[in-house]
Amino acid sequence: MEICVVGTGYVGLVCGVCLAELGNNIVNVDIDEEKIKKLNNGIIPIYEPGLKDLLERNKEEGRVRFTTDFKDAIKKSTVFFIAVGTPPGANHEADLSAVRAVAKAIAENMEDYKVIVNKSTVPVGTAEMVKNIIKENQKQPIDFDVVSNPEFLREGEAVNDFLIPDRIVIGVDSEKAKDIMEEIYKGIARIDRPIMYTDVKSAELIKYASNAMLATRISFMNEISHLCEKAGADVKEVAKGMGLDSRIGPRFLQAGVGYGGSCFPKDVQALAQTMKEHGCDSRIIAAVEEVNYHQKMSLIPKIQKLVPDLKGKTIGVWGLAFKPKTDDMREAPSIVIVEELQRLGAKIKAFDPEAQETAKKIMKNLEYCKDPYETAEGCDALVLVTEWNEFRSLDKDKLKSVMNAPIMIDGRNVYDPKNMAENGFKYIGVGRGHYH
Numbered sequence: 001m002e003i004c005v006v007g008t009g010y011v012g013l014v015c016g017v018c019l020a021e022l023g024n025n026i027v028n029v030d031i032d033e034e035k036i037k038k039l040n041n042g043i044i045p046i047y048e049p050g051l052k053d054l055l056e057r058n059k060e061e062g063r064v065r066f067t068t069d070f071k072d073a074i075k076k077s078t079v080f081f082i083a084v085g086t087p088p089g090a091n092h093e094a095d096l097s098a099v100r101a102v103a104k105a106i107a108e109n110m111e112d113y114k115v116i117v118n119k120s121t122v123p124v125g126t127a128e129m130v131k132n133i134i135k136e137n138q139k140q141p142i143d144f145d146v147v148s149n150p151e152f153l154r155e156g157e158a159v160n161d162f163l164i165p166d167r168i169v170i171g172v173d174s175e176k177a178k179d180i181m182e183e184i185y186k187g188i189a190r191i192d193r194p195i196m197y198t199d200v201k202s203a204e205l206i207k208y209a210s211n212a213m214l215a216t217r218i219s220f221m222n223e224i225s226h227l228c229e230k231a232g233a234d235v236k237e238v239a240k241g242m243g244l245d246s247r248i249g250p251r252f253l254q255a256g257v258g259y260g261g262s263c264f265p266k267d268v269q270a271l272a273q274t275m276k277e278h279g280c281d282s283r284i285i286a287a288v289e290e291v292n293y294h295q296k297m298s299l300i301p302k303i304q305k306l307v308p309d310l311k312g313k314t315i316g317v318w319g320l321a322f323k324p325k326t327d328d329m330r331e332a333p334s335i336v337i338v339e340e341l342q343r344l345g346a347k348i349k350a351f352d353p354e355a356q357e358t359a360k361k362i363m364k365n366l367e368y369c370k371d372p373y374e375t376a377e378g379c380d381a382l383v384l385v386t387e388w389n390e391f392r393s394l395d396k397d398k399l400k401s402v403m404n405a406p407i408m409i410d411g412r413n414v415y416d417p418k419n420m421a422e423n424g425f426k427y428i429g430v431g432r433g434h435y436h
Ligand code: NAD
Pocket: 006, 007, 008, 009, 010, 011, 012, 029, 030, 031, 032, 035, 083, 084, 085, 086, 098, 101, 102, 119, 120, 121, 122, 151, 152, 153, 154, 155, 262, 263
């Protein structure tokens, strides 16, 4: 059985290569000829730790191939994982045009039974939509099933997340399709990492509700961080104390510069739009997004507190990707922060270990540097935006010797404020009341 994975982005490529690793035969299809050319030449278009080795091995063993020839892939494949982009539309709803195009192409070219699996993040009701598109565009009635199998991988940890997931959610309403999905994933399922079979609509909603919950925790802690700053408490201590409660747990309680990336911002807004379409209020979700918008800007007054007039000053930015271990710049807080600093007249130097090439396409008027210390040279302040490991252990004396002034604004609470102060740094973090 050949499986076709449609889309070779952060999800499609990982999905294709990992399904091959599980012993399946994969054809990975994309409309982006450049991407397919690169992949056929052994070049991975994204930065994702561990993916290169896996890809090389599975390519060598003939379990994965890349093509733009979708028609041929439709003829040869039985199962289709749709992993195309679902970016925000005009009203922040998920733009499903790529999903629709894929469904139509499958319908027009199918000659036998197919299972179409929605892996892209799509609103509740999309499987039904795909079903209707296929029925309407088939040349003659041929049996098929549509399955919802949302993806929960995190960029930077994607390979492990795919191969050792917390859970696999499969929304399916046919025994035949269920058996096929079971066969595909049989190498992954464990007693403590189960496959959860459910109805299609619940599966679709599990993805949005999960992302919205994680985003809510982040916005909640960011809001608490403001009170910590005013009242003299330390949000890291507060988070630690909260996380010790087994009902709450320690994860996703870090205050910072707000969430970004290709998922949380668009998925939170798309869920709000879906709720609206269904006549439901979305007060919590609207607040989560609003808090996040303001949080991205919240570093600016902190920087101004230590560098009151930014005009003509040089600010170093450490980290540009929306989070460490990825080159993904979509909705990265760094974009908003850099733009605002530039608007206020600052000159920006920046360094990111992996996202620099992507960043250059988005942010042009800044000086990109080759390492953290070159970035710090001549700076009136440093701003840590993305907590790459490269920034964790500092040579503070070296930093002080190259900077104009020893000022650090820590958007991720990586450093110990007391230690920074003892080493002669003026320091502001997020929600660290004693050092605000
Ligand atoms: P991406 O933009 O990196 O990749 C999408 C790919 O689909 C691109 O290579 C594009 O060329 C291709 N494509 C678009 N239209 C196509 C078509 N008609 N036929 C074939 N290929 C087509 O996006 P991504 O980050 O991989 O996300 C894909 C989906 O997975 C989205 O719905 C996203 O919300 C969801 N998701 C993403 C992540 C993540 O961390 N990036 C995690 C979980 C779920």
